[in-house]
Amino acid sequence: MAVAVVLLSGGLDSATALALARAEGFTPAALTFRYGQRHAVEIDAARRVAAAQRVARHEIVDIDLRAFGGSALTGDIAVPKDRGDDEIADGIPVTYVPARNTIMLSFALAFAEVLGSTDIFVGVNAVDYSGYPDCRPEYVAAFERMANLATKAGIEGRRLRLHAPLIAFTKGEIIRRGLALGVDYALTCSCYDPTPSGVACGRCDACRLRRKGFAEAGRKDPVAYAEGQ
Amino acid sequence: MAVAVVLLSGGLDSATALALARAEGFTPAALTFRYGQRHAVEIDAARRVAAAQRVARHEIVDIDLRAFGGSALTGDIAVPKDRGDDEIADGIPVTYVPARNTIMLSFALAFAEVLGSTDIFVGVNAVDYSGYPDCRPEYVAAFERMANLATKAGIEGRRLRLHAPLIAFTKGEIIRRGLALGVDYALTCSCYDPTPSGVACGRCDACRLRRKGFAEAGRKDPVAYAEGQ
Numbered sequence: 458m459a460v461a462v463v464l465l466s467g468g469l470d471s472a473t474a475l476a477l478a479r480a481e482g483f484t485p486a487a488l489t490f491r492y493g494q495r496h497a498v499e500i501d502a503a504r505r506v507a508a509a510q511r512v513a514r515h516e517i518v519d520i521d522l523r524a525f526g527g528s529a530l531t532g533d534i535a536v537p538k539d540r541g542d543d544e545i546a547d548g549i550p551v552t553y554v555p556a557r558n559t560i561m562l563s564f565a566l567a568f569a570e571v572l573g574s575t576d577i578f579v580g581v582n583a584v585d586y587s588g589y590p591d592c593r594p595e596y597v598a599a600f601e602r603m604a605n606l607a608t609k610a611g612i613e614g615r616r617l618r619l620h621a622p623l624i625a626f627t628k629g630e631i632i633r634r635g636l637a638l639g640v641d642y643a644l645t646c647s648c649y650d651p652t653p654s655g656v657a658c659g660r661c662d663a664c665r666l667r668r669k670g671f672a673e674a675g676r677k678d679p680v681a682y683a684e685g686q
Numbered sequence: 687m688a689v690a691v692v693l694l695s696g697g698l699d700s701a702t703a704l705a706l707a708r709a710e711g712f713t714p715a716a717l718t719f720r721y722g723q724r725h726a727v728e729i730d731a732a733r734r735v736a737a738a739q740r741v742a743r744h745e746i747v748d749i750d751l752r753a754f755g756g757s758a759l760t761g762d763i764a765v766p767k768d769r770g771d772d773e774i775a776d777g778i779p780v781t782y783v784p785a786r787n788t789i790m791l792s793f794a795l796a797f798a799e800v801l802g803s804t805d806i807f808v809g810v811n812a813v814d815y816s817g818y819p820d821c822r823p824e825y826v827a828a829f830e831r832m833a834n835l836a837t838k839a840g841i842e843g844r845r846l847r848l849h850a851p852l853i854a855f856t857k858g859e860i861i862r863r864g865l866a867l868g869v870d871y872a873l874t875c876s877c878y879d880p881t882p883s884g885v886a887c888g889r890c891d892a893c894r895l896r897r898k899g900f901a902e903a904g905r906k907d908p909v910a911y912a913e914g915q
Contacts, residue, residue: 556796567785603828
């Protein structure tokens, strides 16, 4: 079976992308980043998700974006709480990490090349996170095009594909799809600002979108929240 | 003056790209990577070059590609020596690091975004290194296009430019241009396999191309070589 590199953050979306890669017949190799983020409990979530989905190779790579600063997820800007849907939809949020998806996909490209793989899966989603420029279909297409010019595989005519299977799904659709594939969302962590023991805050944009998604899907979120149950 | 991020390896090409960025009126911010390469003496060369060219901000970022393996520059594959020009020109060399330029440019993109800069300089060259897919003009154009879709700057209509001013120069032309701008090539290190004290081997592809370049330019290379003087 062909190997696919799957970016695995430990959140709901990437856990679903991993299950979809396997459902499409790929043997997944997972790639997780420790990027100086506040929410390092995500790494533990990624490990649990990879183990539950029987991933044979899971690499965790350190990248330190703190030297550059510039985001609530890596610096000292406060993570916003209790924003309304209009505010979430409006513009690029302070939780945007400069070039994060580009950096992570570049490492995925290196990993794929070393593994002899021509398939990369990423759980980006343009519906509920339209504020992030690097979650849009035109960005995914442009990265794929660049990747095919950057690598041996592309030069040798083995076309490299960047799969973004969740890009047009609502959060509720992602959850329904994942549950149908047996994803255990109790293992995932979506929160931007969890407690030190890993409990989701319940009030940041990521928690609010996740809870809305479970409500949409008509299913109970198996994760506990510190506030706002 | 506008800030430009310049990728600075400590080699001859990037030292020249840095001088060109300043000559074009930019205030350069330099970015160097410690990527598990054999030739860590390059980092010291990068520091010397940045100091000599009065760079106000020089960030050194650790990226570890050794977890993936796959290149003579990061792994246990031997650096080839004494290859003829035909061999150098023929195909992708084992010193090719998977997705290296893509990874480094992605970090440059993050740094540029945080600095509010829309200009990145990279010293890639398609003439003497045609074996590397990520040194070609079509790759540079595709990265620039992707970058404009990935970032706030691109979305907000401030066009991001990826400058590759050396791309069509021969090594001799690069050297002549750099000398005209006052670049001190004694500070640079091009060798893939220097001695522990930093002396260039004189026999790897990078040394051979550099020496050929100085011969072409009709100038004496100020760097000492372990062999083959």
